[in-house]
Amino acid sequence: MNTQTVDLLGVGIGPFNLSIAALASTKPDLSTLFLERKKAFAWHPGLLLNDAKMQTSYLKDLVTGIDPTNPYSFLNYLVEQQKLYPFIASGQSVISRIEFSHYLSWAAHSLNNTRFNQDVQSVEFNGDVFTIETSEHSYQSKHLVVGTGMQxxxxxxxxxxxxxxxxxxxxxxxxxxxxxxxxxxxxxxxxxxxxxxxxxxxxxxxxxxxxxxxxxxxxxxxxDESCFTDQYFMPDYVDGFYHLAQTTKNSEVSRQKLTSDxxxxxxxxxxxxxxxxxxxxxxxxxxxxxxxxxxxxxxxxxxxxxxxxxxxxxxxxxxxxxxxxxxxCTGYRRALPSCLSKLASQIPLNSQGLPELCPDFSVKWPAANNNRIYMVNAGIHSHGIAEPQLSLATWRAAKIINHASGKNLYEIDQQEAIVDWGLSSPEVLIQPKAKAAV
Ligand SMILES: Cc1cc2nc3c(=O)[nH]c(=O)nc-3n(C[C@H](O)[C@H](O)[C@H](O)COP(=O)(O)OP(=O)(O)OC[C@H]3O[C@@H](n4cnc5c(N)ncnc54)[C@H](O)[C@@H]3O)c2cc1C
Structure with missing residues (x-):
């Protein structure tokens, strides 16, 4: 069987890689393929409890934040399922997790660039291209995007x-x-x-x-879901946050815990x-x-x-x-997925055993000039509290698509924000001021 070769291959199909898959599906300039080990899409299936609700608006779906004309929006799902008018009449501003999961599943199984029952077991790099092995197939890709979630x-x-x-x-x-x-x-x-x-x-x-x-x-x-708290979930804040000193980032992330937890x-x-x-x-x-x-x-x-x-x-x-x-109910942890173990010796890891990420969500590693390994949901300590949330998943997806294609396939420049964070110095690492001696 021929080995399929693409520009960007995604490991894992949770909402974050699915957003990349959906946005990339209308951009022929970047060939993509996304692999999932499960037989069919499932979103945290053990917690799809009957009366559990989303924490975020249904407008924070796979595509709307960047391209509301993309066919994989939540609103288009409602139209295709012939339930838009009943939905509007329900007056809900927050939907059930079960319905959001149905929406994600509809998108995941409608897209042409997704494959299920593909447990990625190993990834190797030959200096030019990644070879990705599942139990069934072998694939090759110029770039990778790892979206394997948390444990x-x-x-x-x-x-x-x-x-x-x-x-x-x-x-x-x-x-x-x-x-x-x-x-x-x-x-x-x-x-x-x-x-x-x-x-x-x-x-x-x-x-x-x-x-x-x-x-x-x-x-x-x-x-903590006030309108000003929501400003942490804006691209300008994430861009500015990235350039803070690590100790400052760590303390901000723990101070902002209730904005997502x-x-x-x-x-x-x-x-x-x-x-x-x-x-x-x-x-x-x-x-x-x-x-x-x-x-x-x-x-x-x-x-x-x-x-x-x-x-x-x-x-x-x-x-x-x-x-x-x-x-x-003791939460989740991040870990380097075992399918990357053959690359582990080439990827410098931080004190938490995770790769360092660049502003564009790619891993800092020696071959990064030509072959990128992007990671989603892996950068709370580099990019801040929005990382594990749906709020900016489309923005991050568009950033990755632009970067991997080397083209401006999506316009991601943002309007002027409400809050001036004073963090707009991307070239300078912002160090905390030393405390005055007392
Ligand atoms: C119960 C729950 C509710 C949440 N609700 C909200 C909410 O309302 N709003 C919000 O903003 N955030 C919410 N979150 C946070 C976040 O949006 C979700 O955790 C989201 O699912 C993260 O997406 P992901 O793509 O990173 O990972 P996941 O959804 O965990 O998906 C990762 C996928 O990768 C697959 N995979 C792993 N390894 C491999 C491999 N080697 N080969 C192939 N496939 C592999 C897994 O099977 C899995 O399907 C919630 C989290 C939880 C736990």
């Missing part, structure tokens, strides 16, 4: 307990556990923790005996109203507990279930709770 993060001391009764939330909808009569502990106070709490409260997985919702955060904290106000209010009704209207005996400011410090298992040891963040008191099932 579920599990506290090390929980790893030995991973089982049907202790698992990461990303598997919840796939495992479909029967939680009837079970004492359940939910660990983690972000959006996923809230979604899981809400669905357990609503008996999605059976009528639980009790729920303990544990969060290290000092309260159950809302997503908080819980939507709708979700919080929905949960709060359920709790109020349960406790103060129905006067039900206590069967749930919300415990912020507690860190899970160890986990043990015996014939009576799990013992979870918690430490209070303010008093440092240690307490213990018991559970039959532990659901870990």
């Amino acid at each position: 579920p993060q599990v506290p090390t001391f929980c790893e030995p307990h991973i089982s049907n009764t202790c698992f990461h939330a990303s598997e919840l909808g796939l495992r479909k556990p029967n939680l009837t009569g079970k004492r359940v502990a939910i660990i983690g106070g972000g959006q996923t923790g809230a979604d899981v709490f809400q669905h357990l409260f609503d008996k999605t997985f059976g009528e639980v005996a009790d729920i303990n919702w544990i969060s290290r955060r000092s309260n159950i904290e809302a997503l 908080g819980i939507t106000n709708d979700c919080l209010q929905g949960i709060y109203q359920r709790l109020y009704h349960d406790r103060y209207v129905l006067n039900n005996p206590s069967w749930w507990s919300i415990q912020p400011n507690r860190t899970l410090i160890s986990l043990a298992h015996n014939e009576n279930g799990y013992k979870l040891h918690l430490e209070h963040g303010l008093t440092h008191d240690n307490t213990q709770i018991n559970a039959d099932v532990v659901i870990l």
Whole structure:
């Protein structure tokens, strides 16, 4: 069989590479192909819970931010599915995650430059071209774009307990556990923790005996989604942020955490109203507990279930709770995908074991002049808080397409922004000022 050769090959088909695939599909100047290991498109399938909502507007889809005339917009999906008018009448400004996933799947399977059931197992570089091997085929490409997503993060001391009764939330909808009569502990106070709490409260997985919702955060904290917060998710901010000193970037990313890791106000209010009704209207005996400011410090298992040891963040008191099932809503981590291991010796890695990225999202590596390895969702510490979000995924996709083609296929110059960040010195590394001596 002939080896197919393209200009840009994408590894992984999540929303971020899919945005590149959709925008590239109308640009014959750049030949592209995107490979996905799953048999069919699926977007975080274990967390496609019935009542889970998007955190971002449906206008932040695969293409609209850059080219609303592209056929793979959310609005065109509504038209093609013959549901535009019913959608408009529904008055929703935020759609369900299930519907967004249907939209992504429609795009992924309509595009001609996507292939499924293609687990990329290795990538080699011969000085001129990348050779990409899946279990089925071999491909060649001038450039690569790695969009393999993030891996579920599990506290090390929980790893030995991973089982049907202790698992990461990303598997919840796939495992479909029967939680009837079970004492359940939910660990983690972000959006996923809230979604899981809400669905357990609503008996999605059976009528639980009790729920303990544990969060290290000092309260159950809302997503910071004000119009000025949204300015962090603008191209000019990302461009300026890139040129800050690394220590400044790290502290800004952690200060801005709630702009992407908080819980939507709708979700919080929905949960709060359920709790109020349960406790103060129905006067039900206590069967749930919300415990912020507690860190899970160890986990043990015996014939009576799990013992979870918690430490209070303010008093440092240690307490213990018991559970039959532990659901870990403990986030995700970035790692270099194993399919790049043959290139690993050629790619300098930073202290987190990840490649450094250039402003154009390509990896800093010796062959970078002619053969680029772009990475998406890998640059929160270089490009800032917008990196793991959908908000600027189309802008990043267009930037990568322009760069890989060496042409201005998409206009990405931005209008003047509302906020003057004072960060517009791309040539100069902005160093933090030394603190004045006291
Ligand atoms: C539950 C959940 C809800 C979210 N909701 C929002 C939201 O509302 N708004 C927002 O802005 N952001 C949201 N995010 C954040 C972000 O938009 C998503 O995580 C998004 O899916 C990231 O896209 P991705 O393309 O980087 O990775 P993924 O969606 O993880 O896709 C990566 C793909 O690569 C494939 N793959 C991996 N390795 C290989 C290989 N070797 N060969 C072939 N294929 C491979 C995987 O199978 C996978 O399909 C959410 C995140 C989660 C977890």
